[in-house]
Amino acid sequence: MIKLYAKAKLPTMAGMFDIYTFENDEHQDHAVLVKGDVTGKEDVPLRIHSECLTGDVFGSRRCDCRDQLIRSLVYLGKQEYGMLIYLRQEGRGIGLLNKIRAYSLQDQGYDTVEANLMLGLPVDKRDYTFAVEVLKYFNVKSVKVMTNNPAKMDFLLEHGIRVTGRIPVKSTPTPYDEFYLTTKRERLGHQL
Numbered sequence: 001m002i003k004l005y006a007k008a009k010l011p012t013m014a015g016m017f018d019i020y021t022f023e024n025d026e027h028q029d030h031a032v033l034v035k036g037d038v039t040g041k042e043d044v045p046l047r048i049h050s051e052c053l054t055g056d057v058f059g060s061r062r063c064d065c066r067d068q069l070i071r072s073l074v075y076l077g078k079q080e081y082g083m084l085i086y087l088r089q090e091g092r093g094i095g096l097l098n099k100i101r102a103y104s105l106q107d108q109g110y111d112t113v114e115a116n117l118m119l120g121l122p123v124d125k126r127d128y129t130f131a132v133e134v135l136k137y138f139n140v141k142s143v144k145v146m147t148n149n150p151a152k153m154d155f156l157l158e159h160g161i162r163v164t165g166r167i168p169v170k171s172t173p174t175p176y177d178e179f180y181l182t183t184k185r186e187r188l189g190h191q192l
């Protein structure tokens with residue numbers, strides 16, 4: 001269960017959003033950015049973004065997270081309504097400390113999947129329950145999900161959310177994230 005905690009205006013480089021925080025069972029500082037009025041709407045453009053401190057904040061080129069985040073915000077900023085749910089599940093849910101351990105193994109040549117497994121950790125430990133609860137809070141009728149990750153769409157469908165489409169979130173590959181993007185496509189089923 002979630003309960004509204006606070007709401008405020010958030011002017012961004014992509015225009016004006018409202019930022020919401022919710023009390024939640026996970027006791028996580030998730031953030032919800034809302035463009036316009038999504039209440040009761042159909043086909044709401046939705047980005048569910050998992051935290052990546054190294055990419056989102058520091059601009060790391062090991063992954064495409066920041067590129068996807070900025071492109072999503074810019075896209076949403078141009079729409080009449082839409083939302084971005086920013087989930088604090090760093091490193092596909094294993095946390096920053098373990099993600100850097102995984103990076104260290106990747107520096108030795110292992111891919112992102114192998115590295116997690118070698119550490120005895122799940123490949124993807126994420127949970128999107130909070131996002132489902134947020135959509136229900138706003139009484140959103142259906143969503144168009146901004147993702148390349150079929151697992152995210154499946155989770156929403158399995159939890160009673162009507163998904164009326166997918167909006168691909170392209171990023172521009174760099175020499176540093178090419179191997180990572182290939183692994184996402186070949187081992188994690190991303191539609192890239």
Ligand SMILES: Nc1nc2c(ncn2[C@@H]2O[C@H](COP(=O)(O)OP(=O)(O)OP(=O)(O)O)[C@@H](O)[C@H]2O)c(=O)[nH]1
Nearest residue numbers: 050051052063089090091092099102112147148149
């Ligand atoms: N464990 C681990 N996590 C990573 C690695 N690279 C990025 N991440 C995390 O992966 C998450 C982003 O996942 P992605 O697979 O890029 O994207 P996605 O959100 O599943 O799919 P899209 O919706 O298409 O962006 C963030 O939480 C990042 O911190 C890595 O090498 N190892």
Ligand SMILES: [Zn+2]
Nearest residue numbers: 052055063065
């Ligand atoms: Zn990242």
